[in-house]
Amino acid sequence: MKVPMTEYLEIDLDRELWLCRVCGHEIGPARGLYKEGLLVHARDPREIHKPVLDPEMYEFTFAPDPSWVQILEYYCPSCATMVEVEYLPPGHPPVHDMDFDIDALKAQWKTRKPLTAGELAGPDMAHFAQHTHSRKEKAQHRHGGH
Amino acid sequence: MGKSENIGDQKREQDLINQFLADNVLFLGPDPEIMENHDIAPRTDAEDKAMKKESDPAVLALVRDRLQAGCNETFEMLEQMGAAPGAKWGDLITGIFTPSGDLAVGSTGGVLLFACLVHHPIKFIKKYWEKEPTVGIREGDGFIHNDARYGNIHNTDQSLIIPIFHEGKLVAWAGATVHEGENGAIEPGGMPSAAEQVYDEGLKMSPFKVVENYELKKDLVTYLQNSVREPKLQYEDMKVKLFVCRRLEQRVKAAIAEFGVDAVISSLRRGLEDSKTEVQRRLTEWPEGKVRTVVMADSTLRENCLIKINLEMEKKGDELVLDFRGSSPEFANRCNNTVLSSLKGMLCQLFLMFVWPDLPRNQAVFAPIRVICDPKSTLRSSYTTPNAESMMTFFPAFTAAQLCVAKFLYNTPAKFTKVIAPWHNMIRTFIWGGMTQHNEMVGNLCADLNGMGGGARADRDGEHAIAPIFASMADTGEQELNEEEVPFIQIVSKKIMCDNQAFGKYRGGQGYEMIASNLKSNMWGFMVCCIGSKVSSTPGLFGGYSSPTYPLCKVKGVDTFEIMKSHPEKWEFSIVDIMNKQPFEGAKYSTHHMGLQFELCNRGELYMIMQGSGGGYGDVLERDPDLVIRDIEENLISHEAAWRVYKAVFNPETLVLDRDATQKARDAERAARKKRGVPFKQFVKSWSKPEPPANIPYYGCWGEDCSTIYAGPFAGVPRKVMRADNIEAVFMPNPKDVRIAELEDRIRTLEAKGRG
Numbered sequence: 001m002k003v004p005m006t007e008y009l010e011i012d013l014d015r016e017l018w019l020c021r022v023c024g025h026e027i028g029p030a031r032g033l034y035k036e037g038l039l040v041h042a043r044d045p046r047e048i049h050k051p052v053l054d055p056e057m058y059e060f061t062f063a064p065d066p067s068w069v070q071i072l073e074y075y076c077p078s079c080a081t082m083v084e085v086e087y088l089p090p091g092h093p094p095v096h097d098m099d100f101d102i103d104a105l106k107a108q109w110k111t112r113k114p115l116t117a118g119e120l121a122g123p124d125m126a127h128f129a130q131h132t133h134s135r136k137e138k139a140q141h142r143h144g145g146h
Numbered sequence: 147m148g149k150s151e152n153i154g155d156q157k158r159e160q161d162l163i164n165q166f167l168a169d170n171v172l173f174l175g176p177d178p179e180i181m182e183n184h185d186i187a188p189r190t191d192a193e194d195k196a197m198k199k200e201s202d203p204a205v206l207a208l209v210r211d212r213l214q215a216g217c218n219e220t221f222e223m224l225e226q227m228g229a230a231p232g233a234k235w236g237d238l239i240t241g242i243f244t245p246s247g248d249l250a251v252g253s254t255g256g257v258l259l260f261a262c263l264v265h266h267p268i269k270f271i272k273k274y275w276e277k278e279p280t281v282g283i284r285e286g287d288g289f290i291h292n293d294a295r296y297g298n299i300h301n302t303d304q305s306l307i308i309p310i311f312h313e314g315k316l317v318a319w320a321g322a323t324v325h326e327g328e329n330g331a332i333e334p335g336g337m338p339s340a341a342e343q344v345y346d347e348g349l350k351m352s353p354f355k356v357v358e359n360y361e362l363k364k365d366l367v368t369y370l371q372n373s374v375r376e377p378k379l380q381y382e383d384m385k386v387k388l389f390v391c392r393r394l395e396q397r398v399k400a401a402i403a404e405f406g407v408d409a410v411i412s413s414l415r416r417g418l419e420d421s422k423t424e425v426q427r428r429l430t431e432w433p434e435g436k437v438r439t440v441v442m443a444d445s446t447l448r449e450n451c452l453i454k455i456n457l458e459m460e461k462k463g464d465e466l467v468l469d470f471r472g473s474s475p476e477f478a479n480r481c482n483n484t485v486l487s488s489l490k491g492m493l494c495q496l497f498l499m500f501v502w503p504d505l506p507r508n509q510a511v512f513a514p515i516r517v518i519c520d521p522k523s524t525l526r527s528s529y530t531t532p533n534a535e536s537m538m539t540f541f542p543a544f545t546a547a548q549l550c551v552a553k554f555l556y557n558t559p560a561k562f563t564k565v566i567a568p569w570h571n572m573i574r575t576f577i578w579g580g581m582t583q584h585n586e587m588v589g590n591l592c593a594d595l596n597g598m599g600g601g602a603r604a605d606r607d608g609e610h611a612i613a614p615i616f617a618s619m620a621d622t623g624e625q626e627l628n629e630e631e632v633p634f635i636q637i638v639s640k641k642i643m644c645d646n647q648a649f650g651k652y653r654g655g656q657g658y659e660m661i662a663s664n665l666k667s668n669m670w671g672f673m674v675c676c677i678g679s680k681v682s683s684t685p686g687l688f689g690g691y692s693s694p695t696y697p698l699c700k701v702k703g704v705d706t707f708e709i710m711k712s713h714p715e716k717w718e719f720s721i722v723d724i725m726n727k728q729p730f731e732g733a734k735y736s737t738h739h740m741g742l743q744f745e746l747c748n749r750g751e752l753y754m755i756m757q758g759s760g761g762g763y764g765d766v767l768e769r770d771p772d773l774v775i776r777d778i779e780e781n782l783i784s785h786e787a788a789w790r791v792y793k794a795v796f797n798p799e800t801l802v803l804d805r806d807a808t809q810k811a812r813d814a815e816r817a818a819r820k821k822r823g824v825p826f827k828q829f830v831k832s833w834s835k836p837e838p839p840a841n842i843p844y845y846g847c848w849g850e851d852c853s854t855i856y857a858g859p860f861a862g863v864p865r866k867v868m869r870a871d872n873i874e875a876v877f878m879p880n881p882k883d884v885r886i887a888e889l890e891d892r893i894r895t896l897e898a899k900g901r902g
Contacts, residue, residue: 005433005557007604007651007688007764039823042833048791049682049694052645053725053737060697060737062646062756065680068444068452068842071691072833075823080816082689082765087682089442089452089842091835093849094826098553100435105557108433115559121604122555122564 003109004120005098008076008083009034013106025078033096035074038083040094043071045087174352175529176295180269184262184490185513186418187246187269192315196411209405209413210506213242213251216397217507220390221253224322227389229382231628232325235593236620240390241507242398242414243268243319250318250414252507255619260323262494262509264305266297266487267353268319271307281355285311288357288388290370292329293350294485299492300534301350302329302336306387308357310395312407318414320394322387327590328376331534333744334579334589338534339447339675340743342479347534349373357388375579375589421510426464428502429514433557436460437550438850441542444681446480447535447741448881451860452681452838453482453524454846455542459550468493468547469518471870472852474539474845476527478875482538483527490517492540492616496547499618500569501555502562520855522873524845531875538677541571544615545684548601552687556604567601567608567654567687567761569615572676572740574598574696574757576662579744580670583633592660593623594639594757599655602648602690602763607773608655610642611757633666634747637706638719643756645784647777649791650690650762651769656782657757659721664747665707672753674698676740683758690762697737698755699725704733705750721754766791767812771803840865845876862887 002019004010010021011030018027018034028037044066051061064087072086072094086094189197200206220240224233232238239256241249247268252261271289275281288308292301305323309316331338331348341347349370356366362384370384371377401410436458443453456472476483494512498505505511519526524539545568556565579589597611613620625636638661648654664670677683682692699721709730710717716729728735740755747753774794777783778801788794793815795807838844843860847853847870857876858865861884868874 003557006553007556036826038826039820040826040829040833041819041823042829045682048649048691050645050787050790052643052694052722053697053699057735058697058725058737060679060695060739062694062697064682064695067839069442069681073819073823074689075819077820077823077825080819080823082767082819084689085686085691087442087685087692088440089844090839091833092440092838093834094830095438095440096850097438098435099437100433104434108431112559117605119559119561120556120565122561122566 001109003105004115005100008081011100011102011105013102013109016102020076020079020081020083022081023076023079025076027076030102034098035084035094037077039075039077041073041075043073045069045071174274177270177273180266180273181297181487184487184509186248186422186510187244189415190246192245193411193415196408197415199408200406200412205405205409206413206416209401209409210251210417212401213397213413214254216394217241217251217253218255219397220322220393221255223393224324224386224390227386228324229379229386230324230326231590231593231623232327233383233386235596235623236617237325237596238323240322240394242394243321244414244418245316245318247272247319248418249509250417254507257325257617258498258507259299259491259495259616260303260305261507262512263297263299263487263491264307264321264323265509267291267305268307268321270296271353275353275355283309283316285309286357286359287355288391289353290356290384291351291353293352294488294533294536295529296352297487299488300337300536301347302327302534304351304383306384306391307353308388308391308395310398312399312402317402317407317411318398320391320398322390324383324387326379326383328374328379328588330374333673334375335577335591335673336589337577337591337675339481339673339741341481341532341534344530344532347481347532356384360388360392362388375587417506418508418510421506421508422513424505425502425511426514428560429461429464429466431558431560432461432554434461437553439546439549441546441685442681443538443542443677443683444679445538445677445739445741446477446482446878447538447675448480448743449860449878449884450680450739451843451845453539454844455525455539455546456847456852457543457546457550459547459554461554465514465516467516467518470523470525470543471518471520472847472855473519474524475855475857475868475873476522476524476531476875478531478877480878481532481534482524482536483531483533484525484536484540484543485533486517486519486526488533488536489519489525489540489543492544493517493547495616496544496551500548500563500566501551503618504562520870520873522875528875535675537573538675541615542677542683545571549685549687565604567603567648567650567690567763568684569601570598570654570657570684570693570758570760571615572598572678572683572758573614574657574676574740574755575674576660576753576755577673577675578632578634578671581667582631583666588632592628593621594660596620597622597657598758599657599693599760601687601760602650602652602654604763605652607652608760610655611657612655633670634662634664637661637663641720642782643721644781645787646694646756646759647783647787648684648686648691648693648759648762649766650686651764651766652690652762653769653777654686654693654760654762656759659754659756661721661724661752661754663706663752664749669746671744671746672742673744674740674742674755678758679739684761686762688763689765691766692761693759696740696756696758698740698742698753700736700738700754701730701752702734702736703751704730705748706730706752707750721756724752724754767793767815771805771808775801775803
């Protein structure tokens with residue numbers, strides 16, 4: 001079974017692999033750091049957050065200071081989806097950000113069904129089941145009504 | 147002990163010593179037993195009996211709804227009647243607490259984290275004042291409090307707390323807390339970033355009695371009025387909070403009359419126990435494991451430096467542990483430090499607002515969650531370190547937790563909110579002070595801080611200028627009403643700045659720009675207090691980019707109102723145009739980091755800031771190109787950014803999208819990514835360094851080794867390396883001394899050149 005962990009990453013529980021959710025590329029062992037199977041590029045943050053004020057005139061320009069922070073962009077080596085970004089000071093080691101217990105995950109997902117896109121994103125508050133004291137409404141909920 | 151060695155004598159002597167020590171306590175400082183415990187208090191015998199007598203869930207729910215309605219009613223009262231700007235715009239809360247002091251029901255609106263902290267002072271009052279003959283707790287009493295070290299965010303927020311009795315027995319407490327603003331600190335407005343010691347921070351009220359027989363004690367009120375710059379506000383809001391507490395008392399007593407005292411006590415306690423159990427149940431559904439992140443704060447508000455907030459969040463069974471070890475040391479003479487309980491309050495807010503907003507507003511929601519910090523770190527600061535601007539470290543800690551939570555939640559089937567990128571985490575607004583047009587001295591802040599950009603969600607963009615991270619329901623107020631009371635105007639306001647966007651598949655909500663100036667006072671000034679001018683404060687999620695960085699921009703030495711009269715065509719109505727075109731002759735234009743200490747603003751001088759954007763979500767190349775065009779139409783992004791970031795191709799005249807060309811451009815960008823991307827292991831070899839760059843003032847651990855803490859170098863003070871279990875507070879030099887030293891260096895260099 002494949003279980004989504006982020007917008008772009010899933011874990012194949014049977015094969016214990018991180019996979020790209022966009023192209024299915026096998027990124028690496030699920031018990032390891034997924035970043036090891038990706039391409040990385042350290043970007044000058046001003047390429048994304050461009051100075052809005054003239055940098056010739058001002059010290060602070062709405063753009064980050066590249067000597068204090070860089071953007072590490074992680075790409076899937078197969079489809080080049082940008083799986084993750086990390087803002088770090090130059091030279092700071094990348095963070096081992098997700099370290100899940102695979103055995104526990106397997107046990108949890110034994111009886112679960114795959115999630116829909118809506119379930120992954122989370123509920124819309126407008127459709128949230130309301131707290132009620134009405135016996136009639138509670139009975140309807142119990143019988144699958146809404 | 148002499149010759150009397152039998153056990154009876156020893157016990158008598160020990161009892162005597164204990165009694166002597168108890169009777170002769172020199173100073174009742176914050177009690178670690180109270181301050182380090184955020185769990186709900188043990189169930190008392192009285193609660194146990196009440197719960198056995200009344201356990202019908204329907205009755206208990208009716209009581210809870212009745213009390214909830216009372217809290218919401220008093221929230222409205224306080225908002226309508228309060229004098230502080232914070233009160234008028236929702237920076238407040240009201241709540242009902244159990245006899246032991248746990249918050250059981252909080253108002254739906256307002257700043258929930260206040261309520262997650264007020265249980266500490268109540269527990270202090272119970273423990274120390276109940277049996278103290280000079281104080282006591284009686285019907286009609288009321289206590290005031292604002293010192294964060296006894297349970298608060300910072301001392302600009304004041305609480306009034308009253309005990310509620312039924313037939314002579316304490317059955318509950320009512321509390322009301324408001325961001326009052328002015329507190330007599332070294333700078334006006336209540337959030338003094340210039341404070342270098344706790345004694346610069348103004349009123350520091352440990353909990354004390356200020357009400358007897360439901361009347362404010364005039365002698366104490368007078369003392370408090372003399373201690374702040376806004377004596378009328380101090381009095382008025384004490385009165386309002388007292389009346390609000392009395393209304394809560396009325397509602398509790400009405401519930402007792404209708405349902406019986408056992409039903410009320412049982413309902414308060416049951417709500418807490420059920421909330422805790424439910425949170426534990428929900429946590430079991432999260433994946434097991436560890437999620438880590440790093441958020442960098444880039445300023446103490448006096449100087450730029452990198453302050454690391456390091457978080458490892460571990461979920462195991464029904465417990466969640468937030469381990470912040472490795473974060474920056476505390477700053478001995480800066481006020482950006484956080485008291486541990488304040489950090490917990492802020493984190494509780496995260497779960498109440500962004501994870502389980504459906505749960506009752508009570509403190510038990512955070513009870514199953516543990517927090518670990520290094521002693522003397524900036525997130526667990528000492529008694530003597532200032533903390534008036536604790537938000538500068540606990541807001542980034544909130545963001546770190548929000549990032550980690552998203553990585554646990556995505557995989558969890560039962561969610562109660564959207565998966566969301568970090569909310570903009572700063573308070574980008576003006577703090578102000580001086581003499582008004584009505585000849586009154588005031589010090590407070592603009593409510594624009596309540597309109598930060600929301601984080602992008604997993605299936606849609608974030609909302610613009612919507613709410614702060616500390617209140618789900620608050621208001622930004624009407625500028626025109628503001629101008630009736632204070633002498634400055636916002637010449638430009640509520641105007642969203644183009645390209646102030648956290649880019650992503652879904653973009654963060656954006657914020658508006660504010661251009662303020664003094665119009666009607668001979669003595670008026672501003673402050674701002676935010677991080678994020680060199681390094682973004684608010685990151686994105688799952689490949690989404692962060693918010694931009696934000697400077698403070700100033701135009702000094704010119705009265706732009708006169709130019710508006712004489713040469714209106716010269717006026718530009720955006721920060722970018724004013725700063726880049728410099729339309730006012732003779733003016734001095736400058737940019738700064740967002741830690742401005744109080745500074746006088748002459749008539750017509752301009753102070754200009756921006757609200758912040760929430761973080762972006764997902765890969766920019768996945769953004770629906772139609773949404774890119776919509777953003778252009780709404781002037782949220784420029785044509786240039788639409789191409790540079792999103793690779794959208796369109797007719798610049800008609801904005802008609804060229805879908806094929808967009809697809810090709812995006813394919814080309816993906817190919818470019820593959821070309822420039824380096825395999826991880828190869829990248830790490832060249833990128834990762836064993837310690838922080840020698841030229842960057844860096845505070846905290848480096849990489850994943852949390853046992854070694856770096857501090858500095860800064861302004862000639864060399865870098866210190868310490869063990870995490872033996873942190874020494876960092877003492878920063880005075881920024882003016884730093885500037886003088888820089889200028890002296892320049893003089894020496896120039897003189898040497900001259901001689902050469």
